[in-house]
Amino acid sequence: SEAGQKEFDKRWKQMVERGDFYRETYPKMKITFGNSPSALSAQFMRHGLPRKYVDCFAMEGVGGWFPTEQQPRRGNMQEVWWLTEMERLYGYQDVPVSSGYEYIGRCSQPGGLTEREIGELHVRDALHCLAYGYPSINIGLLDDCADSYWTTIYGASGFIHRNPILTPKPGYVEYATLTRMVDSAKYARSLDTGSRSLYVLEFTRGGQRVYPLWTTRGRREVALKLKGPAESVLTDGMGNSRKLSGDVVNVTA
Numbered sequence: 001s002e003a004g005q006k007e008f009d010k011r012w013k014q015m016v017e018r019g020d021f022y023r024e025t026y027p028k029m030k031i032t033f034g035n036s037p038s039a040l041s042a043q044f045m046r047h048g049l050p051r052k053y054v055d056c057f058a059m060e061g062v063g064g065w066f067p068t069e070q071q072p073r074r075g076n077m078q079e080v081w082w083l084t085e086m087e088r089l090y091g092y093q094d095v096p097v098s099s100g101y102e103y104i105g106r107c108s109q110p111g112g113l114t115e116r117e118i119g120e121l122h123v124r125d126a127l128h129c130l131a132y133g134y135p136s137i138n139i140g141l142l143d144d145c146a147d148s149y150w151t152t153i154y155g156a157s158g159f160i161h162r163n164p165i166l167t168p169k170p171g172y173v174e175y176a177t178l179t180r181m182v183d184s185a186k187y188a189r190s191l192d193t194g195s196r197s198l199y200v201l202e203f204t205r206g207g208q209r210v211y212p213l214w215t216t217r218g219r220r221e222v223a224l225k226l227k228g229p230a231e232s233v234l235t236d237g238m239g240n241s242r243k244l245s246g247d248v249v250n251v252t253a
Contacts, residue, residue: 008043015044019053030055030135035100037061037074038083045090056098056135057083062153063104065113068124069199069216077104077125080132098134105140105157108169109150118157119171120214123178123237127201127212130187140171174237178212181235185210198222198253213253224249 022029033054034041041057059080066076073079080097087093104125106118113121122139129137144162145155156162159172185203193200197217203210213222226232226247234251235241 008047012044012047015049015053019050023052032056032058032098032100032136034058035060035102038079038086041083042086042090045086045092049092051095054092054095056096057087057092058098058100059083060100060102061104063106063121063125064153065106067216068121068128077128084132096133096135098136099129099138101138102154103138103140105154107153107156108144109156112156115169115171119169119174120237122159122171123174123212124199124214126175126178130182130203131190131201133187170238173239177235177237177239180239181210181212200224213251215253219252222251222253224251 019031022031031054033044033049034057036059038059061075061077061079063077064075066073068077070076070078072081083097087095087097104122106113106121108115108118112118118140125139126137129139141154141158143160143166144150144158146163149155150162158169159175160166160168182203182205185205185208188202188204191200191202191211198213198215198220200211200213203212211224213224226249229245229247232244232249233241234244234249
């Protein structure tokens with residue numbers, strides 16, 4: 001429409017003015033394009049967004065109650081798949097996808113998820129972000145909002161409780177465990193488990209292999225067959241570890 005084109009032209013002008021400012025004033029600064037749904041970035045791609053104004057395309061998505069692995073839809077984790085497809089369509093495949101400064105926020109106030117559910121989902125979100133190659137992962141808040149904003153779909157997504165309590169939720173420990181397990185490791189591949197509800201990813205770090213595994217619901221017994229007898233370490237979400245040996249690793253996912 002004429003009104004829509006007028007609005008887009010205004011945003012395009014703003015993009016050029018601000019892009020030029022940051023490139024000239026702060027040449028080492030990275031420009032994250034978008035803290036928005038995938039459609040906004042796709043619109044600028046379609047009009048030939050100059051590469052000099054973008055170092056990565058970034059998503060904003062609430063996540064909410066949607067499982068991490070749910071098929072792409074507006075506002076869930078996998079909406080980023082649409083963004084990667086738009087990059088492929090318009091020729092921006094070399095530009096990374098990432099998270100905006102507001103990203104997945106799963107909340108624990110009454111009517112929301114349990115604190116344990118949030119922790120597990122945030123870890124699954126982060127693992128998918130690593131698989132997509134996000135340069136930065138901005139999930140949740142450090143602490144819950146201390147004012148009335150706590151009651152919104154964003155405000156109780158902290159890793160610790162709101163001020164003045166500031167005690168950790170389970171997700172604080174689970175996220176710390178994830179960081180410790182995959183720090184400096186590179187995503188290698190997703191293993192075919194033969195199940196649509198069991199996920200296993202492979203990360204490499206030197207000569208080590210790290211295998212996060214999880215189910216979308218409930219628990220199940222899983223046997224990992226190794227190429228040969230080896231020493232391995234099994235670590236749960238709370239950071240508890242135990243050593244194992246042999247060519248089969250039995251775990252509860």
